[in-house]
Amino acid sequence: MSVLLKNVSYIYGKGSSEEKLALRDINLEIRQNEFAAVVGHTGSGKSTLIQLLNGLEKAESGEIFFHGKNIYDKDFSMKMLRSKVGLVFQYPEHQLFESTVVKDVAFGPSNMGWEQLKVELSTFGALKDVGIGEELFDVSPLALSGGQKRRVAIAGVLAMEPEILVLDEPMAGLDPASRKEIFELLKKLHRERKITVLLVSHSMEDVAEYASRVIVMNQGQIVLDGEPRKVFRYEKELSKIGLGVPQATSLMHFLAEQGVAVEDDCLTVQESISAILKWLK
Amino acid sequence: MGIKNKIIKSENLAHEYARRDESGDVTGIVRALDGIDVQIEAGSFVAVLGANGSGKSTFAKHLNGLLFPTEGTLYIDGMDTADSENTLAVRQTAGMVFQNPDNQIIANIVEEDVGFGPENMGVPTDKILKRVEECLKETGMYSYRRHSPNHLSGGQKQRVAVAGVLAMRPKCIILDEATAMLDPAGRKNVLDTIVRLNKKEHITVILITHYMEEVTLADYVYVMKQGKVAYSGTPGEVFQNVGMLRECRLEAPQITQIAQGLQKAGIPLTQGVFTIEGLAKELLELAKKR
Structure with missing residues (x-):
């Protein structure tokens, strides 16, 4: 077990005229070494949920446990939590600010109070893991391409050696090839560093291909939670709350509705092609 | 064919800018647009695709008179954008909707925001009020006219931004990744609005996007690569060309x-x-x- 939320509620804009219950009675366990995706329309509570995980926001009621310890206990170190649960914001490249790539990535670990050697090792290790070559180390981060900037921003969080990497729409605004590269990178980190990945995404195609678990949020509550293959069966329900399923899945649902006996729980292009060929044979 | 029915026409359009280091010294020249020749007919729906950094947004900024050619020429509805006397008319003819809704809404009330453009153009008040009403109805945001934009969803904000552009009575709307930050439902609402404006009002639409499904709405597609038009054709032709797509970092x-x-x-x-x-x-x- 790594993170456990128990009866967590959160009120947005408390005391103001805008007061809104953003999360209501959330019970959720993020297990070690999971690759999970959180989906939901704008305002469904996704971003609030992930900001609770590293203590950036505080729950109104309920408890959050990190490795069994209540993070709201007086003697719990929030600084430790923030290094263990690394948060990558939307458009993280907007937060690059140092004069060189290396300095930018080293900023986090330097603030951890680590000795110089450890800071350097984690910095260079993170840059290597995200695929940024030495020739870019002393370049200004602002001179990099969109995809490279995002890698550097992820390296900056990774350099603090988190156990959980939480990303808010890491693919937004990237071209299809860059999206794929970032996803392959997360897959590699998940596999090699044994890191837990939790990401927010609007792309059901990406979620279906990479995540092993989908958590669906609506109006501050978790309404579906399970493997993509199970969750994406509920196309009608998802569509009612402003979400969809991958095109490959939707096609098979459509055929099944027309009375065709096909496997209708396909998630990817390849799976749909195989299922259709099997039917037409 | 005359220039008349081409709302957008570029001849060898290029844009260069100097890259500078921290102390402001020039370290190199970047050629963001490199000889673009396009002709876009009035009333069409055109998609522009390309990898990050391929020059799409630079091109969009030229269409709207935010940037000017460093070489070549660009005509918007017959007006040379390089002529500073045309700048205001160019911006009124080709309105732009940007990626981040929060960066382009300025007023405290939805209807004031939509009225901002025509007010600056010197349109009489009674006409502004009429236009605001029409444009908000057109984008399906009329019932929110007295709301604060802060309380709208991303998709609703973008529809207000579209209404704000419409209120200037443009012949052409450019959407520069205007759906990138929206959830699926918000994206659909904005696209439905745009398609309706194109079909019903015959407003030319230039849609810059990374979402390949959106491209299928277009009549014609330009694919950009390193500042050039690498390929152009109907969506069907473009998506059939798997090798080109891969080279341009795209996919069907x-x-x-x-x-x-x-x-x-x-x-x-x-x-x-x-x-x-x-x-x-x-x-x-x-x-x-x-």
Whole structure:
């Protein structure tokens, strides 16, 4: 077990005229070494949920446990939590600010109070893991391409050696090839560093291909939670709350509705092609 | 063909800018646009695709008179954008909607925001009020006219931004990744609005996007690579060219990929299928015959 939320509620804009219950009675366990995706329309509570995980926001009621310890206990170190649960914001490249790539990535670990050697090792290790070559180390981060900037921003969080990497729409605004590269990178980190990945995404195609678990949020509550293959069966329900399923899945649902006996729980292009060929044979 | 029915016409359009280091010294020249020749007919729906950094947004900023050619010429509705006397008319003719809704809404009330453009153009107050009402109805945001933009969803904010552009009575709307930050429902609402404006009001639409499904709405597609137009054609032609797509860091929508995979396996399908219903219909007919 790594993170456990128990009866967590959160009120947005408390005391103001805008007061809104953003999360209501959330019970959720993020297990070690999971690759999970959180989906939901704008305002469904996704971003609030992930900001609770590293203590950036505080729950109104309920408890959050990190490795069994209540993070709201007086003697719990929030600084430790923030290094263990690394948060990558939307458009993280907007937060690059140092004069060189290396300095930018080293900023986090330097603030951890680590000795110089450890800071350097984690910095260079993170840059290597995200695929940024030495020739870019002393370049200004602002001179990099969109995809490279995002890698550097992820390296900056990774350099603090988190156990959980939480990303808010890491693919937004990237071209299809860059999206794929970032996803392959997360897959590699998940596999090699044994890191837990939790990401927010609007792309059901990406979620279906990479995540092993989908958590669906609506109006501050978790309404579906399970493997993509199970969750994406509920196309009608998802569509009612402003979400969809991958095109490959939707096609098979459509055929099944027309009375065709096909496997209708396909998630990817390849799976749909195989299922259709099997039917037409 | 005369220049008249071409709302956008560029001849060898290029844009260079100097890259500078921290102390402001020039370290190199970047050629963001490199000889663009396009002709876009009034009333068409055109998509512009390309990898990050391929020059799409630079091109969009030229269409709206935010940047000016460093070489070549660009005509918007017959007006040379390099002529500073045309700048205001160019901006009024080709309105732009940007990626981040929060960066382009300025007023405290939705209807004031929509009225901002025409007010600056010196449109009389009674006409502004009428236009604001029409444009908000057109984008389906009329019932929110007295709301604060802060309390709207991303998709609603973008529709207000579209209404704000419409209120200037443009002939052309440019959307520079205007759906990138929206959830699926918000994206659909904005796109439905845009399609309706194109079909009903015959407003030219230039849609810059990374979402390949959106491209299927267009009549014609330009694919950009390193500041040049690498390929152009109908969505069907573009998505059929798998090698070019890969080279340009793009990919066809899933439905097209499935159709292509099935064709490879010997299933006789028509080219350029990219809707779920369209592909399903063809498959059902094939199954009947077998």
